[in-house]
Amino acid sequence: MATKLVVDCSTGITTEVELTAEEVAQREADAAAWAAELAEREAEATAKAEAKASAIAKLAALGLTEGEVAAILA
Amino acid sequence: MATYKLIESKTVGAGGAASIEFTSIPQTYTDLVFAVYVRTDQSATISNMLFQLNSDTGSNYYSKVFWGNGSSTTADYAEPATYFYAGPAFSGSVSTATFFGNASIYIPNYTGSTVKTALTESITEDDATTRYNALSTGRWTGTAAITSVKVFSGGSANLVQYSTISLYGIKKS
Numbered sequence: 607m608a609t610k611l612v613v614d615c616s617t618g619i620t621t622e623v624e625l626t627a628e629e630v631a632q633r634e635a636d637a638a639a640w641a642a643e644l645a646e647r648e649a650e651a652t653a654k655a656e657a658k659a660s661a662i663a664k665l666a667a668l669g670l671t672e673g674e675v676a677a678i679l680a
Numbered sequence: 681m682a683t684y685k686l687i688e689s690k691t692v693g694a695g696g697a698a699s700i701e702f703t704s705i706p707q708t709y710t711d712l713v714f715a716v717y718v719r720t721d722q723s724a725t726i727s728n729m730l731f732q733l734n735s736d737t738g739s740n741y742y743s744k745v746f747w748g749n750g751s752s753t754t755a756d757y758a759e760p761a762t763y764f765y766a767g768p769a770f771s772g773s774v775s776t777a778t779f780f781g782n783a784s785i786y787i788p789n790y791t792g793s794t795v796k797t798a799l800t801e802s803i804t805e806d807d808a809t810t811r812y813n814a815l816s817t818g819r820w821t822g823t824a825a826i827t828s829v830k831v832f833s834g835g836s837a838n839l840v841q842y843s844t845i846s847l848y849g850i851k852k853s
Contacts, residue, residue, distance in 0.1 A: 637835035
């Protein structure tokens with residue numbers, strides 16, 4: 607069972623408390639939400655990188671040099 | 681002259697812990713500083729540092745963070761979120777054994793009646809090619825004086841044994 611440490615600063619007493627069912631459920635929900643958010647951001651980053659690579663390829667196909675492409679993207 | 685006083689320090693025991701929460705924080709200082717030294721059991725090189733104020737689990741936190749790992753930089757955000765998001769401040773279980781992430785959390789004017797802000801800085805050293813430096817800033821829309829702070833990681837990660845957080849109070853006069 608997962609626990610948490612609670613420190614009462616007024617007394618200095620530390621208590622190790624088991625997570626309630628609600629807290630466990632919240633952690634699981636947070637984990638799922640976090641994983642979904644990360645996946646979304648990774649997909650967004652991948653799409654952006656792919657679009658950039660595609661744009662570079664198209665510019666190169668038009669005859670631009672690597673230096674010229676870099677100057678445009680800078 | 682400002683004084684800097686240890687209020688409480690807590691180290692996680694053998695079983696690990698989901699979080700460390702400081703409660704009944706005395707209202708006799710101007711600012712709070714947390715010195716954080718944490719490793720988690722998350723199966724990754726790094727773990728995120730998150731924290732909540734006054735047990736508020738609502739979507740009342742707005743954070744921006746950026747970090748670099750020696751070869752690239754990343755800007756990220758979490759707004760609104762149910763916690764302050766401070767980026768990769770903890771070492772995960774895949775990082776070199778015995779290495780713990782180091783961070784500080786600075787919360788100014790915590791006894792005031794306006795929106796609260798927090799600043800963090802951190803480093804996760806891996807004794808290898810990759811290490812993460814992160815800086816974050818955020819605000820909590822609550823206006824109550826801060827009486828408790830809970831520090832934890834994302835998902836279901838636990839803080840492992842010997843993880844330590846010390847709370848200091850700063851008094852400006």
